[in-house]
Amino acid sequence: MSKRAFLQTVLSGMGVGMATVPLSHVQAQPMAKRVSAGPALLTVSGAIGAGNRGPLNPALDRLLAKQKVSFAKAHTFDAAALAKLPQTIIQPTLEYDAKRHTLQGPALLDVVKATGAKVGKQTTLLLRAIDGYAVQVNMNELTAHRFILATHLDGKPMSLGGLGPLWAVYDADQYPDLAAKPLTERFSLCPWATYHMEVKEG
Numbered sequence: 001m002s003k004r005a006f007l008q009t010v011l012s013g014m015g016v017g018m019a020t021v022p023l024s025h026v027q028a029q030p031m032a033k034r035v036s037a038g039p040a041l042l043t044v045s046g047a048i049g050a051g052n053r054g055p056l057n058p059a060l061d062r063l064l065a066k067q068k069v070s071f072a073k074a075h076t077f078d079a080a081a082l083a084k085l086p087q088t089i090i091q092p093t094l095e096y097d098a099k100r101h102t103l104q105g106p107a108l109l110d111v112v113k114a115t116g117a118k119v120g121k122q123t124t125l126l127l128r129a130i131d132g133y134a135v136q137v138n139m140n141e142l143t144a145h146r147f148i149l150a151t152h153l154d155g156k157p158m159s160l161g162g163l164g165p166l167w168a169v170y171d172a173d174q175y176p177d178l179a180a181k182p183l184t185e186r187f188s189l190c191p192w193a194t195y196h197m198e199v200k201e202g
Contacts, residue, residue, distance in 0.1 A: 037078055037080075038078035038079050038080055039078060040053075040076035040077065040078055041077060041078060041079060041082070041165050041166055041195065042076065042077040042082070042111070042149070042166055042194070042195060042196070042197065043064065043074050043075075043076050043195065043196050043197075044074060044075045044076075044077070044111070044112065044115045044117075044196075044197045044198075044199065045069070045071035045073070045074040045075075045196070045197075045198050045199070046071070046117075046126075046197075046198040046199035046200055047117055047118070047123075047199045047200060047201045048073070048074070048075050048115040048116055048117045048199055049075070049115055049116015049117065050073070050116060051073035051074050051075045051115070051116075052074075052075050052076060053073065053074050053075070053076050054072075054073060055071060055072045055073065056069060056070055056071050056074070063130065063195075064196065067128065067132055067134075067196075069128070069196060069198075071198075075114075075115035075116070077111065077114075079151065079157070079165075081114075082105065082106055082111070082149065082151055082166075083151070085106035085107075085110050085111065085114060086106060086107070086110060087104055087105065087106060088104070088105065088106065088107055088146075088148045089102060089103070089104045090102075090103050090104075090146075090148060090150075090169075090170070090171035090174075091103070091171065091173075092169070092170070092171040092172050092173050092174075093172070093173055093183065094187075095183045095184050095186060095187055096163075098183060100173075101153055101154055102152075102153070102154050102155065103148065103150040103152065103153055103167070103169060104148075104150060104151065104152040104155075105148045105149045105150040105151040105152065105166070105167075106148065106149055106151075107146065107147070107148055107149075108125070108142060108147035108148060108149050108168055109142060109143070109147070111149050111197075112125065112197070112199060115199070117199045118201075119139070120139070120201070120202070121139055121202070122139070122201060122202020123138075123139050123199065123200065123201060123202065124136055124137065124138045124139065124199075124200045124202065125137050125142065125197050125198070125199060125200070126197065126198040126200065127168050127189075127191050127194055127196075127197055128191065128194070128195065128196040128197070128198070129191035129192060129193045129194055129195065130160075130193040130195050131193065133191045134191070135188070135189050135191055136200075137168075137189055141189060144175070145170040145172075145175055145178065145189075146170055146171070147168055147169065147170050147190075148168075148169060148170070149166055149167070149168055149194065150163075150164075150166065150167040150168075150169050151164070151165065151166060160193070163192040163193065164192070164193065165193075166193070166194045166195065167190065167191075167192045167193070167194055168189075168190055168191060168194045168197075169187065169190040169192075170189075170190065172186040172187060
């Protein structure tokens with residue numbers, strides 16, 4: 001059966017004749033544009049701009065709700081949005097295997113600024129990990145240690161169940177105050193599997 005005959009059969013079954021819907025017209029119809037967006041990997045709430053999502057939904061935002069997070073608006077980032085920001089590469093020695101690894105991702109402050117937040121000297125960030133670990137970082141620490149939000153480890157996207165998919169981290173080897181500490185104590189401000197940040201103004 002030819003393509004034209006098949007279409008005639010389908011349209012006839014719908015009570016539509018070919019004279020009513022010419023084949024050329026059917027072929028010319030463009031496909032509806034799909035807005036593609038990956039899953040949100042990071043949610044930023046608090047003192048931000050307009051945001052790109054509404055309030056927390058206790059029924060569906062289960063992990064956020066379980067960890068007592070609440071917000072009226074938030075800004076979410078998927079992998080593509082984070083990849084569009086300028087990227088930084090660091091090579092710290094990690095406490096987990098005492099080896100140097102290459103970590104890549106945008107500067108943490110660039111991520112915060114992308115939400116429309118007005119960053120000042122009194123700004124602090126509450127960084128929260130999937131397992132519930134949370135730590136507050138002030139602006140002095142953020143700028144002095146140049147935190148990044150790592151998305152890649154040794155050239156590969158970080159996985160859920162490992163240190164990712166996102167990790168707020170710095171290169172502890174590069175800063176004397178951190179390098180002087182035992183390896184196991186250098187990353188206390190760096191929650192792996194970071195998934196939520198709250199921006200606070202002083």
